[in-house]
Amino acid sequence: MKRASFSKIRFVVAAIGTVPLLAVAQTAEAGENGKQNSPTGTIVGKVSFDKKTRLKSKRKEFVKVVVSVEDIESSAEDMAMARDSRNTPVIDQKDMTFRPHVLPVLLGEMVDFPNSDPLFHNVYSNGETKRFDLGMYPKGQSKQIDFDKPGIVELRCKVHSEMQAFILIKKNPYFATVQKDGSFRIDNVPVGTHTLEFWHPKAKAFSREVTLEDGSTVELDVAFSERRGRRG
């Protein structure tokens, strides 16, 4: 269900732009304050790219990978709690690039889109998960919008059609962005057998089953094996 969402104006000092960005990458690992008493485990691992993906196993590609537990739908309260425990996720527009290129967020979360370039940018999406157009705004201004439907949103700028970013909207807080060295870590995942999905904008997504016991840490070493098909 699409609902009216408000984009608010905010005059931010231009320099702030990039700071929260780094913070977000780390806090994307899910909520510390998950239920304290229910049994949980941890998933850690490393990803790489096989030759057929034609992507290099390099920092630049690693940070575009999102690892997420797909088969859990958190309750409304848990989601609210997870949202409160995170900083507002940010995608900056700098040097004609959306940064970061891939951002996982929680269902219902507001995302901030500051503009740090010396010209007007625009943020819009025509996809079916969320359709919006934030209008044109100059350097130093920012706009926000919330994402109220799970799925993938491809962001673009109308003026600079080569600008592109992806927002992955998740139904639970058990996800992480892969670090520059290819490693990832998801804490406080409820015990049980889960489907773990690996996503990259240019490689074919795949999933793995993991079984967690209380207090255990599961370790994975996985690789993207194929390139994503056209419009995949």
Add this chain to the structure above:
Amino acid sequence: MIRKATNPLLMIAIFLSIVLAAPLLGVGSSAGSIAHGLEGDAEIDRFVALAKRFGVRTEDWFVAYFHRPRDVVFDSTDRGRPNGFDKPDEAFSDAFSKFLSEADSNGDGRYDLRDEGFDPEYDAEDLERFDRNKDGILTPNDVAPRPKPALRDRIRRIIEALGHDKQRYVGWPEPRQTPEKRIERRILDLQASEQVQSIDRGKTARAIQAVVEERASLLAPGIARGRKIFEQRCTGCHGPEGRGDGPAAAFVGNTLDGKGALALPRNLARGVFKYQSRDVGRHPTDEDLFATIRRGLPGSAMPASTDLTDPDVWDLVDYIKHLAERAHRARFADEAVPLFLQSYGLSVVEPVPDPPSATPTLVQEGRYAYMLMQCFACHGVSGRGDGIRAIQADTDGRLIQARNYQATRLLKGGSSPSEIYRTIAHGIGGTPMPAHTDDVLLLTNDMSVDFTEAIRIGGGAVDEDSGDDEEEEEEQEEEYEEPKYEFRLVPGISQTEVDRIKAYVSTLPSQQAASTISAADHLRASRMRRWALVHYVRSLMPLAEHDRHSSDTKKDMVEKKATNNTKGTSQ
């Protein structure tokens, strides 16, 4: 019926037969004689009587239109098919250049209105191609026979007999009264309750389901009728499934000099529309779609349908919505509420305030805003649609060019001040034309006035974490390299103008002052800036004198709708 035909020739044959049979499907048994052409006056009279009764276009109209569209729609961008429906191959190009050189009767190297004997200043003769509504506003007149011997005469007689000139569609439709509107309220209530008690989703979902089913059964008859009309008149361009892949689609995309990109028939299954009174992300109102179908989109191949009756057009509207909703449902089987229903009541048509008159000061302010807000990036410094970003891909991956204001007096979304206001506010869905929302139109005195364009200077890898000092090895991706840019001054802006704009900017409030302005003042300032843009754009257009001082049809519609909405809520 068409879906099965894979052979292109068969497609063409079927398509032609549909086009040719168009009137027949509407008029039933009189088929044979009409399909063979209109011989004598008696035949014409009989046909006209039938056509009037059933509101269908004439066979001649379709023959003429698909053969040489400009015969009957003077500003159509459709290049025509002198060779029938075949791929636009070399033979076509040759034939077409021949056609063009013949059509270029004044020998200035291009085929345009002047070749039709129009004065560039849009003299009285040209005005015949337009109608006036009750306020004296000129409105598109899609039937403008150009001098072409036999066919023209025949078409003219038919048109005259049909009285089309007199009944041309002028403004916006009355707000629609349909059974569907009655259930709108119930959907809204249910949505509200769903928001409140998201725990008891099952129950609300079932209730919504019931309303949705009721809506479907209410719409079914209209959709069925709409499909029939669509197959008669629209599949040629929009394709049998509305995916924009009809046999005529291949012919309408490029400008003749190959330097521009014109709109291709829309893929209606996508559910993305260009001209609408709601924000991007919502869906057009029925009235929006009605206006598009009635008026056509001047400057594209999409013809007006002035001869359909109102109920016919409403049926087409239902069918267009159905095409989008069907495709959407196929992808999102679990989504309870159909696409268009999702927008009901959630958004009201933005009340377009009274247009202020176009004083020179306001026009000048419009120019400043045009430059400061970088409209020039696409529309060019002088509004000719030649900015550095003028041609980019639309949602369907096809190229579209930013509008050249200097070359047209008829914009697709309407040329009256409030219609342009709407276009600027909401942007144009699925194209590079962005929205210009209320909250950002406030420019401030500390903004940059260096008119920078981002020029691509190659595809060297842009490091995504440039803040990091770690040394990065040479990274060469085989397929894609991140583009790299330099910000450079836009050519074509004079120093005098830069100085003037700088002076203007210094009179604006500071960012800090702006952030303390009350919401109401903010809104007022934003709207005034948008009006300034509207009047600046209009000042570039070759409008006739009375166009400039026109009052507004859109305004009436907005007001009507506003009252309609209040009625709806109090029921």
